[in-house]
Amino acid sequence: MIKKDLSAPRLRELIRDGQWETPTTGAAPGYVQANLAMLPRDWAFHFLLFCVRNPKPCPILDVLEPGQWEPRIAKGADLRTDLPRYRVYREGELERETEDVTDLFGDHMVSFLLGCSFSFESALIAAGVPVRNLEEEKNVSMYITNRDCITAGPFSAPLVVSMRPMTPEQAVRAVQVTTRFHLTHGAPVHLGAPEEIGVSDLGQPDFGDPVTLLPGEIPVFWACGVTTILAATSTDLPLVITHAPGHMFVSDLRDEDLTLL
Amino acid sequence: MIKKDLSAPRLRELIRDGQWETPTTGAAPGYVQANLAMLPRDWAFHFLLFCVRNPKPCPILDVLEPGQWEPRIAKGADLRTDLPRYRVYREGELERETEDVTDLFGDHMVSFLLGCSFSFESALIAAGVPVRNLEEEKNVSMYITNRDCITAGPFSAPLVVSMRPMTPEQAVRAVQVTTRFHLTHGAPVHLGAPEEIGVSDLGQPDFGDPVTLLPGEIPVFWACGVTTILAATSTDLPLVITHAPGHMFVSDLRDEDLTLL
Numbered sequence: 001m002i003k004k005d006l007s008a009p010r011l012r013e014l015i016r017d018g019q020w021e022t023p024t025t026g027a028a029p030g031y032v033q034a035n036l037a038m039l040p041r042d043w044a045f046h047f048l049l050f051c052v053r054n055p056k057p058c059p060i061l062d063v064l065e066p067g068q069w070e071p072r073i074a075k076g077a078d079l080r081t082d083l084p085r086y087r088v089y090r091e092g093e094l095e096r097e098t099e100d101v102t103d104l105f106g107d108h109m110v111s112f113l114l115g116c117s118f119s120f121e122s123a124l125i126a127a128g129v130p131v132r133n134l135e136e137e138k139n140v141s142m143y144i145t146n147r148d149c150i151t152a153g154p155f156s157a158p159l160v161v162s163m164r165p166m167t168p169e170q171a172v173r174a175v176q177v178t179t180r181f182h183l184t185h186g187a188p189v190h191l192g193a194p195e196e197i198g199v200s201d202l203g204q205p206d207f208g209d210p211v212t213l214l215p216g217e218i219p220v221f222w223a224c225g226v227t228t229i230l231a232a233t234s235t236d237l238p239l240v241i242t243h244a245p246g247h248m249f250v251s252d253l254r255d256e257d258l259t260l261l
Numbered sequence: 262m263i264k265k266d267l268s269a270p271r272l273r274e275l276i277r278d279g280q281w282e283t284p285t286t287g288a289a290p291g292y293v294q295a296n297l298a299m300l301p302r303d304w305a306f307h308f309l310l311f312c313v314r315n316p317k318p319c320p321i322l323d324v325l326e327p328g329q330w331e332p333r334i335a336k337g338a339d340l341r342t343d344l345p346r347y348r349v350y351r352e353g354e355l356e357r358e359t360e361d362v363t364d365l366f367g368d369h370m371v372s373f374l375l376g377c378s379f380s381f382e383s384a385l386i387a388a389g390v391p392v393r394n395l396e397e398e399k400n401v402s403m404y405i406t407n408r409d410c411i412t413a414g415p416f417s418a419p420l421v422v423s424m425r426p427m428t429p430e431q432a433v434r435a436v437q438v439t440t441r442f443h444l445t446h447g448a449p450v451h452l453g454a455p456e457e458i459g460v461s462d463l464g465q466p467d468f469g470d471p472v473t474l475l476p477g478e479i480p481v482f483w484a485c486g487v488t489t490i491l492a493a494t495s496t497d498l499p500l501v502i503t504h505a506p507g508h509m510f511v512s513d514l515r516d517e518d519l520t521l522l
Contacts, residue, residue: 041306052309053324060313065414110306
């Protein structure tokens, strides 16, 4: 499957039918992609509270009623089948990856869809700001910082950030552009001094790939949705289901819709 | 008690000691005031979800863990005693008003603090936009619209709006100014054509007082926190506690902080 110029509904159909099993990066351009976390009803209040208290890493796009699988932001979609790959955690430990979680999903499961940085990367490119990870066809560099999120009930996590190198002038433009996208992490959380947030070696990201920092460039850091996944698996819940890295849920929202909500 | 130039902590102390029993309108100027709703743990997920799904009428300033009464936005405060007057609802019916809810509050109660329009009214005045209800020393006019909020579990409510009359030029300025205050209802939801949102007579508000509409002025409508109270009491919960109208919780946040969060 190499055709990437698909609509979101068509892409979800291909995924559901087992004809698209790869990451969704760059697929259905212009449509908002989302992080997924599913967990049992008994923990849903505190997990929602964690997201509300930490809106930069955990921007809420949609939360479904217990047992529901069709999000408001994607009519006709089924969250149990419409992501190319899922991760299943039990008692906080990764158990396995799978392409379908219908058998695991019951009346007690609550689904959370959270913004990811794909949307604002398109806006950065449109504004003439380079996105090095796309240029180098790598995963974005992600780092675990020394900053703690605000806890909620049993959920806690360090703030995880993604990093994009650019000139100081481009960084100013990037702040302006991404401020409008508060539902996909918004403005940067830090720039220029990685050691201040506990990042000692940019060449050794905790997740994703290292990218090239050119002379005259500084690192610019955004809050990252991986924070949400760390929080969801930070405690010994009997069952947590998430997307597998890069295998996101593709919604019917358009990137530009996010600046209106 | 006529001295109104108080700090928020001092005002809360006076309230707690029974020395301030009147509405908080205009008191501790510059400090963010909040709507309060307290309800049992079993309904907290769905009520939080209602607020998340309807951020314009229900902007979340703080949500506390079950049984907790000291908010993060007001160190040393006690939500059981620090509002001048509360309303107690049982099975969706108003039971009584009281000045202290310590005896009603238990480990199962969850407290929600939600933005109110006092903060952006100061910003409007600073921008040269008239606030008629303040000029005429009345309560703001509030109307129940024909628009429904997005439901969550058992919670539903029509959108309630507050109205301020101004010239069309001032309305443009008001949109700009209040857009920055997304935690206190943000930009207007409607202007100019009240019949479109089901308001047939501006002189007959559903809550608050009528105010004067001068020649050349149009009505400008903002989402209103009363929506939250209608939602909290829209179903037969065993116990719901809210602030009494105008008797708000005064936090340590400053109005200008709201544009940063």
